[in-house]
Amino acid sequence: MRLNDTHDPARRSWVESANSPDSDFPIQNLPFGIFRHGAVPPRGGVAIGDKIVDLAACLAAELFTGDAAEAARACVAPTLNPLMSLPPRFASSLRARLSELLRDDGQERDIVEKQADKLLVAMADCTMEMPSAVGSLTDFLCSIHHSRRMANGQLPDAFHYLPISHHARATSLRVGGTPVIRPNGQYKAPDGTIKFGPEPSLDFELEMAICVGRGNKLGEPIPLTETPEHIFGYCLLNDWSARGIQAWESRPLGPVLGKSFMTSLAPWVVTSEALEPFRTAAQEREKGAPALFPHLLDAADQESGNLDVAMTTSLVTPRMREEKAAPAVIIRSNLRDMYWTFPQMVAHHTSNGCNLQTGDLLGSGTVSGAADDARACLAELTVRGTQPVKLPNGETRGWLQDGDEVILRARAERPGHVAIGFGECRGRVEPAIQWPAR
Amino acid sequence: MRLNDTHDPARRSWVESANSPDSDFPIQNLPFGIFRHGAVPPRGGVAIGDKIVDLAACLAAELFTGDAAEAARACVAPTLNPLMSLPPRFASSLRARLSELLRDDGQERDIVEKQADKLLVAMADCTMEMPSAVGSLTDFLCSIHHSRRMANGQLPDAFHYLPISHHARATSLRVGGTPVIRPNGQYKAPDGTIKFGPEPSLDFELEMAICVGRGNKLGEPIPLTETPEHIFGYCLLNDWSARGIQAWESRPLGPVLGKSFMTSLAPWVVTSEALEPFRTAAQEREKGAPALFPHLLDAADQESGNLDVAMTTSLVTPRMREEKAAPAVIIRSNLRDMYWTFPQMVAHHTSNGCNLQTGDLLGSGTVSGAADDARACLAELTVRGTQPVKLPNGETRGWLQDGDEVILRARAERPGHVAIGFGECRGRVEPAIQWPAR
Numbered sequence: 005m006r007l008n009d010t011h012d013p014a015r016r017s018w019v020e021s022a023n024s025p026d027s028d029f030p031i032q033n034l035p036f037g038i039f040r041h042g043a044v045p046p047r048g049g050v051a052i053g054d055k056i057v058d059l060a061a062c063l064a065a066e067l068f069t070g071d072a073a074e075a076a077r078a079c080v081a082p083t084l085n086p087l088m089s090l091p092p093r094f095a096s097s098l099r100a101r102l103s104e105l106l107r108d109d110g111q112e113r114d115i116v117e118k119q120a121d122k123l124l125v126a127m128a129d130c131t132m133e134m135p136s137a138v139g140s141l142t143d144f145l146c147s148i149h150h151s152r153r154m155a156n157g158q159l160p161d162a163f164h165y166l167p168i169s170h171h172a173r174a175t176s177l178r179v180g181g182t183p184v185i186r187p188n189g190q191y192k193a194p195d196g197t198i199k200f201g202p203e204p205s206l207d208f209e210l211e212m213a214i215c216v217g218r219g220n221k222l223g224e225p226i227p228l229t230e231t232p233e234h235i236f237g238y239c240l241l242n243d244w245s246a247r248g249i250q251a252w253e254s255r256p257l258g259p260v261l262g263k264s265f266m267t268s269l270a271p272w273v274v275t276s277e278a279l280e281p282f283r284t285a286a287q288e289r290e291k292g293a294p295a296l297f298p299h300l301l302d303a304a305d306q307e308s309g310n311l312d313v314a315m316t317t318s319l320v321t322p323r324m325r326e327e328k329a330a331p332a333v334i335i336r337s338n339l340r341d342m343y344w345t346f347p348q349m350v351a352h353h354t355s356n357g358c359n360l361q362t363g364d365l366l367g368s369g370t371v372s373g374a375a376d377d378a379r380a381c382l383a384e385l386t387v388r389g390t391q392p393v394k395l396p397n398g399e400t401r402g403w404l405q406d407g408d409e410v411i412l413r414a415r416a417e418r419p420g421h422v423a424i425g426f427g428e429c430r431g432r433v434e435p436a437i438q439w440p441a442r
Numbered sequence: 443m444r445l446n447d448t449h450d451p452a453r454r455s456w457v458e459s460a461n462s463p464d465s466d467f468p469i470q471n472l473p474f475g476i477f478r479h480g481a482v483p484p485r486g487g488v489a490i491g492d493k494i495v496d497l498a499a500c501l502a503a504e505l506f507t508g509d510a511a512e513a514a515r516a517c518v519a520p521t522l523n524p525l526m527s528l529p530p531r532f533a534s535s536l537r538a539r540l541s542e543l544l545r546d547d548g549q550e551r552d553i554v555e556k557q558a559d560k561l562l563v564a565m566a567d568c569t570m571e572m573p574s575a576v577g578s579l580t581d582f583l584c585s586i587h588h589s590r591r592m593a594n595g596q597l598p599d600a601f602h603y604l605p606i607s608h609h610a611r612a613t614s615l616r617v618g619g620t621p622v623i624r625p626n627g628q629y630k631a632p633d634g635t636i637k638f639g640p641e642p643s644l645d646f647e648l649e650m651a652i653c654v655g656r657g658n659k660l661g662e663p664i665p666l667t668e669t670p671e672h673i674f675g676y677c678l679l680n681d682w683s684a685r686g687i688q689a690w691e692s693r694p695l696g697p698v699l700g701k702s703f704m705t706s707l708a709p710w711v712v713t714s715e716a717l718e719p720f721r722t723a724a725q726e727r728e729k730g731a732p733a734l735f736p737h738l739l740d741a742a743d744q745e746s747g748n749l750d751v752a753m754t755t756s757l758v759t760p761r762m763r764e765e766k767a768a769p770a771v772i773i774r775s776n777l778r779d780m781y782w783t784f785p786q787m788v789a790h791h792t793s794n795g796c797n798l799q800t801g802d803l804l805g806s807g808t809v810s811g812a813a814d815d816a817r818a819c820l821a822e823l824t825v826r827g828t829q830p831v832k833l834p835n836g837e838t839r840g841w842l843q844d845g846d847e848v849i850l851r852a853r854a855e856r857p858g859h860v861a862i863g864f865g866e867c868r869g870r871v872e873p874a875i876q877w878p879a880r
Binding site: 139140142160161162166169171172173174175176178185187188190198225227249254256257258259260266297299352355356357358437439440 | 577578580583593598599600603604606607608609610611612613614616623625626627628636638660661662663665684687690691692693694695696697698699702703704732735736737790791793794795796797799802875877878
């Protein structure tokens with residue numbers, strides 16, 4: 005593990021809300037996002053407790069020099085792509101400097117705290133935008149449990165050989181919080197006829213995505229050992245899925261309209277550096293699985309290419325909202341259960357010469373584990389709607405209903421380290437439009 | 443048919459090369475592209491014979507006013523997206539004005555011809571760039587013949603109900619002429635073992651794509667009757683395919699690495715307006731096919747939503763290049779054989795609320811017909827490499843070999859009209875890189 009002072013679990017911030025054990029954003033995290041505050045154009049900031057560090061304001065206050073200043077200048081932009089495209093040492097220098105400025109026993113605490121009104125804005129006063137411009141979104145199928153449950157226990161032939169994936173639609177990505185409109189489409193009704201109308205089996209998928217930092221040129225694969233330098237950070241992803249549309253359209257080319265009505269990306273990007281303390285070993289290969297090809301096998305990746313991140317999905321129904329009930333956690337899984345590591349996904353993705361661009365996303369696929377409550381989409385959790393999940397207020401859900409809100413969360417926790425979170429990826433279901441108009 | 447003076451078959455140009463019956467670019471065509479000439483940044487131009495009209499130079503010479511001027515100003519950019527995003531009347535005004543300036547009996551011929559050295563550049567002195575920035579590339583499977591041949595005579599269940607498609611990779615699109623590097627990847631060898639190495643079954647696919655003009659907002663489907671306003675133009679596409687990689691990776695999510703090593707787009711975009719004289723009826727539904735859903739059925743689309751465009755694929759092998767032999771035409775097909783019209787593809791694509799952006803591409807899929815020489819990829823033409831195609835010099839090809847160059851061409855021809863062409867979409871195969879490095 006490459007740990008440094010920014011990971012020190014003893015470090016606390018003078019931004020008091022960051023020291024709460026429940027905060028997603030302690031001083032050890034410092035994730036990047038694009039925020040909008042007042043009339044100023046959207047720009048990059050860093051989360052600390054319930055505040056956002058306005059990097060443009062910090063630059064104006066001359067708090068940065070060298071690499072940290074260059075990184076901060078790259079953040080004064082409507083996307084994080086300029087920052088992501090820099091070599092990793094730049095974001096790392098900015099992280100180190102911010103940690104120093106924000107710690108409660110820092111030498112410059114007084115200077116900074118005095119200007120806090122200028123340098124920090126309240127999250128509650130901001131709206132968040134898409135963190136990056138995404139050229140391509142590739143969604144993988146990395147959970148062996150999800151794969152088996154979605155195919156009656158069968159694994160695809162290639163599952164043990166390579167991380168299976170498909171191109172998803174980058175241009176219908178929206179930042180978490182954007183409502184999702186129930187799609188219309190063709191699906192097979194229970195009586196076997198094909199109908200066109202509002203999707204009856206609307207689902208979500210709890211996923212984690214990596215944001216590509218520096219890309220590679222077409223024709224120049226990224227060796228597995230170099231992949232970590234190309235992974236800027238991690239972000240929650242909700243791969244909303246219309247199961248009826250998807251089932252009917254998917255042979256032989258895979259899902260398209262079953263997913264292209266919208267995909268939600270969380271606003272905060274947790275950096276690879278912040279996640280260093282939570283590295284863990286790659287999943288063990290199943291008994292009888294073939295040996296990994298050399299370009300997908302590396303000792304360091306096997307030892308620590310995986311991440312220990314607890315992930316949850318919560319639901320708020322319209323009735324719960326009326327009752328002012330807390331969101332009901334219906335799924336608890338962990339990213340470490342993925343059968344392939346993100347570095348392996350990157351190495352495989354580029355092995356044919358395919359280029360990745362700064363800002364591209366690679367999604368894990370549904371992060372499902374072996375346990376019943378680790379079935380990370382409704383198709384799994386409710387066995388395709390036949391065994392509805394029970395909510396605390398007695399309601400049940402086989403599939404999503406109009407007005408339901410889905411909240412994805414994730415949190416890296418390990419004894420001896422301060423837990424860091426990923427914020428939320430929210431989306432509320434709105435009714436289908438009447439289509440086609442008659 | 444909405445024909446106007448620009449379609450007049452009697453019209454000829456003072457640019458003599460445009461009047462040759464073999465020219466792809468007579469005065470009735472006037473396609474748009476992005477060219478690079480000398481040290482000036484790439485910008486928009488219009489093809490006429492063997493020349494390119496430099497729209498920036500025409501603006502400087504004050505040859506345009508009103509909508510035509512606004513369209514020309516939009517072309518002074520490194521992509522055609524600004525032009526494509528305007529309402530169709532702008533490109534149409536520019537076309538009308540250019541036709542007037544370039545015709546041999548125009549009232550302003552003398553003024554323009556005198557400045558020809560400034561206004562026109564020789565195609566031979568230019569390199570062409572990608573015509574547009576492509577946010578998303580969707581590739582369809584619209585040939586019933588291709589579908590059946592690729593699946594042992596079986597059609598996918600949904601084939602008659604909707605135009606099947608998949609998301610392809612927009613960020614590995616390159617302009618025609620860019621070499622294609624044979625990809626490495628996993629494939630099943632004849633003995634049934636899985637190998638990693640250079641793709642043994644490299645193929646191309648002869649396709650046509652539409653370039654989306656104005657887009658639609660997420661959640662707002664485009665009715666079939668309005669789709670023509672969203673189709674800016676048409677462009678040749680080569681969907682290079684690594685058949686071994688594709689076959690092994692494709693279940694259950696479709697092809698990814700079998701195609702993502704590169705996709706070639708031709709440099710010239712033929713406008714919808716230029717193709718008006720070549721409209722033809724939609725393909726008849728097969729006997730017993732289900733009725734079309736209302737959002738995919740419109741009388742005008744059935745009557746004239748299809749296009750009569752002859753398409754060919756030619757091959758040049760390294761030996762042919764040495765022998766200075768002409769490219770060998772190995773495939774002759776026609777776009778009118780597609781089972782779905784482009785308007786139907788757009789209506790289906792957006793029926794779930796999916797947004798299209800200006801510059802997005804929708805590919806037809808392999809344009810194969812019923813005839814043996816209309817099998818528009820090698821997998822079909824050579825029956826998966828088992829019946830190699832014979833070339834004029836006695837060579838044969840089951841799949842592409844290193845050094846082979848593939849040339850796609852297309853031409854709209856109809857009695858009583860001047861034929862217009864799409865230029866070429868070329869690509870030469872380069873050897874695989876040694877990967878992984880040992």
